[in-house]
Amino acid sequence: MATPLKLPPDHDLRQLLRFSLDEGSIWLGSRRMVLVHAESLGRLRKALLARLGRDEARAMLLSTGFSSGLRDAEFARQLRGNQSGDDVFLVGPQLHMIEGAAQVRPVRQEIDHDSGQFVGEFTWHHSWEAYAHLQMMGRSEEPVCWLLLGYASGYTSGFMGRLVLFQELSCAATGAPHCHILGKSVELWEEGAPVFRLYDVEQLETLLEASGRRMTNPLNPGLHQPMEDGPTTTVIDPVADMTQTMGEFGLLPAQLTMLDRAAHAGIPLLLQGEFGTGKQTLARRLHRLVASGKPFIMLDCQGLSDEALDIQLFGEDMRSDVGSTMQAASHALAGTGGRSGRIEQAEGGMLYLHNIEHLPLLLQDKLLDFLRHGQFLRHQGSTPIAAVCRLVASTAANLEQLAQDGQFRRELLLRLQTVHVTLPPLRERMHQLPTLAETLLAQYAAKYKALPPSLSEHALQTLMHQPWTGNLSELGRVLERAVLLTGGQDMIDTRHLFPLMPEHPHTALTRHGSLTEGDVRRLPGDLCATLLSSGVTLPDIESQLLEFAVQQSRGNLSAAARQLGLTRPQLAYRLQRSSQKPS
Missing domain, CATH: 3.40.50.300 (P-loop containing nucleotide triphosphate hydrolases)
Known part of the structure; x- marks a missing residue:
């Protein structure tokens, strides 16, 4: 049954966007981002079309977008894995907006959790890809938002754990007021539908299979396979038990x-x-x-x-x-x-x-x-x-x-x-570190009976910048600790590798789209001063904030919980605890 959709608050996403000016990097969570001129990307698309032809260029851009969407699907589960299915899914459209791709408006979304089938319809306003095409090549006779379309297919496929294909029904590059897309599970499209001429289905199935190896049932909240109690009896020496390849010795x-x-x-x-x-x-x-x-x-x-x-x-x-x-x-x-x-x-x-x-x-x-x-x-x-x-x-x-x-x-x-x-010491063969780390992570995952995790971009970059005076033995100890700290999750971040490492100074994105020093979750100093001088106690502040969120959400506890960054059961417990306090 179709469900009217409203995008949930995006504060959990905005607080992950950080600009580390000292180290010259931008991070969305643990993934490195780059600010690139939309005009430059438009020129790149134009060059691809000229060099490869329309069909080859379209296939390349669709595949690139598909891979990006798959990664964001994994990210969404980690970020909102304990929230409702709709809120978890809508991380993708919200990330697309934060990344500047387009303004996404959900029209309808149908997810059948029993059969795993999906039908969804969205509109894109201010698509950068449509704008770039118009600017560089003029009006098109057919839809051209291939990167965005590939992303939508990849994200939804990764979320559902089975192939979902999106088709662009109308495009701003053709003169339409906005772009309009429709997505369905691959088996719901009619045989010979135009959508199948867009995609290399066999290639996408391969990409989806590779991405899904670390996922259990993607429709269940528990994305990750938790560790079973206790390690195996196998004792792993971080150096002596590694797979024997010449690369491990340099x-x-x-x-x-x-x-x-x-x-x-x-x-x-x-x-x-x-x-x-x-x-x-x-x-x-x-x-x-x-x-x-x-x-x-x-x-x-x-x-x-x-x-x-x-x-x-x-x-x-x-x-x-x-x-x-x-x-x-x-x-x-x-x-x-x-x-x-x-x-x-x-x-x-x-x-x-x-x-x-x-x-x-x-x-x-x-x-x-x-x-x-x-x-x-x-x-x-x-x-x-x-x-x-x-x-x-x-x-x-x-x-x-x-x-x-x-x-x-x-x-x-x-x-x-x-x-x-x-x-040679590890610092002299850092180009081999990703392979070495992957080997060790697989072994420690087997030892602790968990699925093999992978390293986030930020974690890998942090590893690449360590001195490694203890060489492979030190690397092994760091990675084993990370496997333990993640508790069987599929992504290792820097905080799992080095829990005591201080963060670099950074700026973050406010709800108004401007940059501010430090964490956007911090309350303004004048508000903190007002609260302290008011004489209101911390339990009273919490109680009033909970009641206000529920009132703002017109009694909808799920919506109120989203605003507060809580799950619905957590909010219900806090409300019950607050109501039991003596006056």
Whole structure:
């Protein structure tokens, strides 16, 4: 049944439009906007028509508008997801007006929530596209608001979760007083209708499917898939468990090939790079490649005493002094002659020595003997023990400088440098950050049983401007926190990434269309002073404001709630609470 429509208040949209003059950007929520001369866009349309021809240019503009509308449909759900279906849908027309596309007036709208079918009719007044066409190319014989038409189709399709196509029945560029559009679900249009000659339906279906992967039932208020209780038992290392692609290491294919061949040959490898650049990731990748099913043993050489490190790496032999009688008995009962170290534990597999620059010189000599002869002595031991394992060492230090200073054995360095690579820090490969972030977000979403979220434009720009001293490890921690803070929503904004980051100074749009410093939601200072001097208490102010909104809306609680930025149940609760207060 057709419903007469009235646009709801747009204060929730206006407060999202911010002009950050210091950083030279304009934001609508978390999406970056650009002020462009309508005349320039008109010249671009004219050039497209001249270069591509009418049909190709129209198809391109319709597709571009469709993609823009899809994004705004996601935005509408996030903004008014707890309000009525009509109010959520009308975010699209209201955004079109805020963005300067046209003045949108709803004529009728029919949404069948059971079948998912849609019929809607709107008029556009002062369409920039019609005006630009008239200015650049003169009067047209057919409707020409293709960007706006594509937007209407994309927005409604994204909102409904199924393809909806709009047709422009009349256009100001043809001499009509205003533009008039009609939209229907694709199955409601008659076969062979003129609307099907406008659109590449197969392409639009593909765009809609890609957009809808993050949406559940778009006709229900719960757009997002909430997290289930508790994470999975899988423990995710933000570096070590990432999908293995060369882009994650910042290495060239030839470097990876060299490492693979050296690992197969059993040649010691040296991985250099700052903390968090993926050295352990790369070591594990090599292990899976050449020693899958065999041990991967890791030892961090930092933070241990010389003796403890000797025991950890090479093991400990059974001693014969009286003080070790209990230990000797224990080893005898276990059928061993001492305690094995990491080298023995890595037999047939891979030994990964992290922070090898902290290995004492005497232990460097022992390690060098093992690399030469394949044998070593345990701590306090005298019997050589043979072992076979692949060695991968990593460091964040300049081993060449340490060797020159006498703090690292030159010969050991030469053996390790036979095949070595340096992993670049994240700040030197920021072009890969969007891909890395997408990979990590998908993994953390799987860990917390939520749909994979995406980054808003503002969030991505913020990530791109961070120093990332902790490299991939730091990026992983930031993104995991963001997945937790969003609670399973499909869009991560800057506030989820960096909750304590202060906002840049900005100007905002008032209800009269002018710019003002700061947040438009702030009350004028003189009004605040008047309220304070009046002696009226805060509960009384709230009570009077609620009553006034209901009176202004003629008793319509839904309309009053919209004016107050509340849901209808929230308003009803506050009214009930207010009425129960003693006089």
